[in-house]
Amino acid sequence: xxxxxxxxxxxxxxxxxxxxxxxxxxxxxxxxxxxxxxxxxxxxxxxxxxxxxxxxxxxxxxxxxxxxxxxxxxxxxxxxxxxxxxxxxxxxxxxxxxxxxxxxxxxxxxxxxxxxxxxxxxxxxxxxxxxxxxxxxxxxxxxxxxxxxxxxxxxxxxxxxxxxxxxxxxxxxxxxxxxxxxxxxxxxxxxxxxxxxxxxxxxxxxxxxxxxxxxxxxxxxxxxxxxxxxxxxxxxxxxxxxxxxxxxxxxxxxxxxxxxxxxxxxxxxxxxxxxxxxxxxxxxxxxxxxxxxxxxx
Amino acid sequence: xxxxxxxxxxxxxxxxxxxxxxxxxxxxxxxxxxxxxxxxxxxxxxxxxxxxxxxxxxxxxxxxxxxxxxxxxxxxxxxxxxxxxxxxxxxxxxxxxxxxxxxxxxxxxxxxxxxxxxxxxxxxxxxxxxxxxxxxxxxxxxxxxxxxxxxxxxxxxxxxxxxxxxxxxxxxxxxxxxxxxxxxxxxxxxxxxxxxxxxxxxxxxxxxxxxxxxxxxxxxxxxxxxxxxxxxxxxxxxxxxxxxxxxxxxxxxxxxxxxxxxxxxxxxxxxxxxxxxxxxxxxxxxxxxxxxxxxxxxxxxxxxxxxxxxxxxxxxxxxxxxxxxxxxxxxxxxxxxxxxxxxxxxxxxxxxxxxxxxxxxxxxxxxxxxxxxxxxxxxxxxxxxxxxxxxxxxxxxxxxxxxxxxxxxxxx
Numbered sequence: 001x002x003x004x005x006x007x008x009x010x011x012x013x014x015x016x017x018x019x020x021x022x023x024x025x026x027x028x029x030x031x032x033x034x035x036x037x038x039x040x041x042x043x044x045x046x047x048x049x050x051x052x053x054x055x056x057x058x059x060x061x062x063x064x065x066x067x068x069x070x071x072x073x074x075x076x077x078x079x080x081x082x083x084x085x086x087x088x089x090x091x092x093x094x095x096x097x098x099x100x101x102x103x104x105x106x107x108x109x110x111x112x113x114x115x116x117x118x119x120x121x122x123x124x125x126x127x128x129x130x131x132x133x134x135x136x137x138x139x140x141x142x143x144x145x146x147x148x149x150x151x152x153x154x155x156x157x158x159x160x161x162x163x164x165x166x167x168x169x170x171x172x173x174x175x176x177x178x179x180x181x182x183x184x185x186x187x188x189x190x191x192x193x194x195x196x197x198x199x200x201x202x203x204x205x206x207x208x209x210x211x212x213x214x215x216x217x218x219x220x221x222x223x224x225x226x227x228x229x230x231x232x233x234x235x236x237x238x239x240x241x242x243x244x245x246x247x248x249x250x251x252x253x254x255x256x257x258x259x260x261x262x263x264x265x266x267x268x269x270x271x272x273x274x275x276x277x278x279x280x281x282x283x284x285x286x287x288x289x290x291x292x293x294x295x296x297x
Numbered sequence: 298x299x300x301x302x303x304x305x306x307x308x309x310x311x312x313x314x315x316x317x318x319x320x321x322x323x324x325x326x327x328x329x330x331x332x333x334x335x336x337x338x339x340x341x342x343x344x345x346x347x348x349x350x351x352x353x354x355x356x357x358x359x360x361x362x363x364x365x366x367x368x369x370x371x372x373x374x375x376x377x378x379x380x381x382x383x384x385x386x387x388x389x390x391x392x393x394x395x396x397x398x399x400x401x402x403x404x405x406x407x408x409x410x411x412x413x414x415x416x417x418x419x420x421x422x423x424x425x426x427x428x429x430x431x432x433x434x435x436x437x438x439x440x441x442x443x444x445x446x447x448x449x450x451x452x453x454x455x456x457x458x459x460x461x462x463x464x465x466x467x468x469x470x471x472x473x474x475x476x477x478x479x480x481x482x483x484x485x486x487x488x489x490x491x492x493x494x495x496x497x498x499x500x501x502x503x504x505x506x507x508x509x510x511x512x513x514x515x516x517x518x519x520x521x522x523x524x525x526x527x528x529x530x531x532x533x534x535x536x537x538x539x540x541x542x543x544x545x546x547x548x549x550x551x552x553x554x555x556x557x558x559x560x561x562x563x564x565x566x567x568x569x570x571x572x573x574x575x576x577x578x579x580x581x582x583x584x585x586x587x588x589x590x591x592x593x594x595x596x597x598x599x600x601x602x603x604x605x606x607x608x609x610x611x612x613x614x615x616x617x618x619x620x621x622x623x624x625x626x627x628x629x630x631x632x633x634x635x636x637x638x639x640x641x642x643x644x645x646x647x648x649x650x651x652x653x654x655x656x657x658x659x660x661x662x663x664x665x666x667x668x669x670x671x672x673x674x675x676x677x678x679x680x681x682x683x684x685x686x687x688x689x690x691x692x693x694x695x696x697x698x699x700x701x702x703x704x705x706x707x708x709x
Contacts, residue, residue, distance in 0.1 A: 014521050022515075115339070123343040123384075125538040127545060127570065134549050145549035218514040219541050223341050227512045262518040268481055268508035
């Protein structure tokens with residue numbers, strides 16, 4: 001245990017800011033997961049792998065001399081079609097089935113993606129340099145890489161666009177209707193098959209954006225997807241489905257929690273702390289549910 | 298029913314035929330010495346697995362074309378049976394079993410990484426198969442009392458202790474403060490033990506001792522602590538992702554530290570991926586092409602690098618060089634043993650004392666090479682942003698002078 005983080009106020013500020021910026025990015029990935037979980041009742045284990053694939057798209061643009069920030073535009077477009085492709089090939093066969101089957105199917109997709117990415121791009125750790133520089137605050141005591149600020153801003157922009165799209169557009173309304181009651185939506189003329197495909201595509205596109213941002217701020221590697229899946233799963237569990245402000249809040253909360261866990265428990269327990277928190281929340285939820293059941297009795 | 302039985306017996310006959318024919322192709326047959334190797338051609342170690350394989354192949358071609366191996370007045374050629382271990386230790390152990398008991402291989406080359414070597418060593422030991430490995434540096438490999446394991450590379454605990462000594466030397470012999478960040482895996486933790494030894498020996502003090510997770514891609518917290526504590530040296534070891542992440546975040550967060558020492562810089566292609574931001578980083582390396590060791594097959598490091606580049610199209614990382622050296626060691630041992638008896642070859646290996654382009658090779662009791670020091674190079678960039686790795690320590694091979702302390706970010 002190390003409480004340095006509380007001894008120096010500047011470290012506390014740094015940890016909070018780092019956590020918030022990171023959390024906003026997590027929230028974007030989690031929002032995609034919440035969306036397709038809510039609409040299709042599928043828990044996508046391959047979420048993190050889609051993120052990494054999006055990252056590779058930005059990385060390849062960078063390799064060919066295009067600024068990786070453009071990946072934020074290009075990557076979601078490509079990823080949308082990949083998402084629709086995955087839906088047509090695999091997901092449409094498991095969408096009405098048991099949750100367990102969808103977990104198995106997406107787990108399979110996850111393994112397949114890891115291996116394919118490893119095969120296609122190699123096992124090297126890579127990154128894309130944005131050259132964005134650094135913002136110094138409080139007499140140079142707090143440093144914020146501009147790439148992280150850029151990531152947070154882009155994540156917020158995409159989230160806002162998506163919310164507006166879901167509210168105003170025809171497809172958005174169809175998606176929401178299907179989420180509420182797929183059968184009723186079908187009877188009322190919504191092509192649910194199309195809605196599902198589009199939802200999965202939108203989720204993949206969000207992963208694409210996040211991946212491009214991660215390649216600019218951190219590093220990417222074919223086997224690095226799982227921590228992102230776990231984090232988004234956790235955020236969705238805390239926030240609940242179809243609750244965007246909740247997803248944003250719990251995303252940022254998780255980001256800050258991770259940073260503090262890193263300082264206090266040590267970097268090695270960072271991901272472990274996330275898992276622990278997940279277990280605690282699941283236990284707490286169960287406890288709450290069982291109390292509710294008692295009332296009903 | 299009857300037809301089924303006929304088909305079944307036919308299939309089993311074919312299977313038996315195939316399995317016996319495989320056995321008869323292996324070992325030392327005709328003029329061939331067959332070596333076995335499980336290599337990571339897929340999975341997370343695949344890039345370094347390929348470097349290893351290229352190193353092996355390069356040496357096999359070279360030795361074969363320059364007269365092969367002379368044993369008992371007859372000339373033999375090397376041949377290697379490769380299997381892909383998928384970067385998975387369990388699979389590697391299975392494949393070692395298969396190479397030895399099915400393919401009849403009597404001599405093995407090592408896989409890539411300490412973890413996989415650890416998985417294979419008990420198998421080769423059980424069957425008494427001599428294994429020369431070039432990519433497992435973990436200290437724990439050499440403390441188990443293995444008799445048939447020989448490593449051409451320096452053990453992991455010697456990777457970065459040179460850096461601490463160097464820092465103390467630059468501090469006029471006075472102790473220094475050290476910040477450490479090491480990944481939690483066998484190799485990096487061994488590097489850490491070596492650094493701890495050096496800290497103790499020099500009377501220095503560790504101020505930060507962080508362990509990094511396997512999924513490491515953010516070490517901002519460690520670096521914030523470094524900013525606060527202002528140590529004299531920061532040492533980082535976490536394979537390629539550790540090196541890449543450290544350089545990115547040190548540059549982004551403008552962390553000023555007089556000396557930064559790391560491992561895996563050349564595997565991470567540090568200067569290529571990060572350009573000027575990687576400048577002044579010190580990197581531990583098993584080998585560098587400018588070292589002046591010599592042998593009859595590859596001449597010296599520069600010639601090896603040029604030949605390797607011609608054949609495979611890239612500058613050889615030390616993983617390839619040490620893999621090539623493993624075959625030179627095998628050839629030398631076969632010729633001195635003048636036999637293919639596994640015990641005799643093992644004894645000849647244990648008595649190895651030779652120089653290769655990669656360095657001197659002499660094995661200690663535990664099998665590690667004790668005659669080859671690690672080198673430290675520093676990333677140095679010219680005005681146009683072109684960066685190069687230059688050896689700065691030990692002074693005997695230094696091709697450039699160490700730049701110390703690292704200039705502050707505000708002055709760059």
